Amino acid sequence: MPSAGSELHKLDRTDRRILDALQRNGALNNQQLAEEVGLSPSPCLRRVRALEEAGIIMERVTVLDHKKLGLALTAIILIGMDRHTPERFEEFQRQVAQYPEIQECYLITGQDADYMLKVVVPDMDHYHQFLLNQITRIPGVSGVHSSFVLRRVIDTTALPLKYLESGG
Structure with missing residues (x-):
């Protein structure tokens, strides 16, 4: 059940593939992302913008080696x-x-x-x-x-997308 003030968005397999690719490498340009997820650039860009407008993609950052x-x-x-x-x-x-x-x-x-x-x-x-x-x-x-902290055993910003509902 979503928490107060949040909304669950239905995502299809292509949306999940886009999110997975961007979590692994937020520096991908639209052409590279489209190739990785198997879309042409225009539909890929539309989907990314829709994910941004829905607040699912909040920001893209660069992770530094502390x-x-x-x-x-x-x-x-x-x-x-x-x-x-x-x-x-x-x-x-x-x-x-x-x-x-x-x-x-x-x-x-x-x-x-x-x-x-x-x-x-x-x-x-x-x-x-x-x-x-x-x-x-x-x-x-x-x-x-x-x-x-003695050692970073797991250090990730990636969310476990496997829990999202399966769709198209």
């Missing part, structure tokens, strides 16, 4: 809040949205935490400064638990 850029430390931070009020959560979210070190922020349940952050920094010294000077200074933060 280690080659000197960002060798990835931390997962669990954050506990002192009060569970909309105002407290909104302020926290507004503040963390300003920090480029944070790649992902989730409001979570099932843990002794309210938020989970994925943070990327050069090293432990930078992490320590980021934690003390930014995260712990956000009003309402009452607990912080850090874990550090």
Whole structure:
């Protein structure tokens, strides 16, 4: 069942092939994409535009190698809040949205935490400064638990398209 504010869109096999190809390589131009999915360029472009207009394709990005850029430390931070009020959560979210070190922020349940952050920094010294000077200074933060990534076992942005309804 779709969540509030979302709509499920029926996709046929060609739409799924387009999405799969673009997830693997968002830099494909329309000609390359059309060849890969077995369409002529005009219908391929129409389908991509329809997927964009439907909000299924949200954006295309370039994934960078963090280690080659000197960002060798990835931390997962669990954050506990002192009060569970909309105002407290909104302020926290507004503040963390300003920090480029944070790649992902989730409001979570099932843990002794309210938020989970994925943070990327050069090293432990930078992490320590980021934690003390930014995260712990956000009003309402009452607990912080850090874990550090030893190895990326799976690191993908691709969604599992196999769960989409089969169509034409």
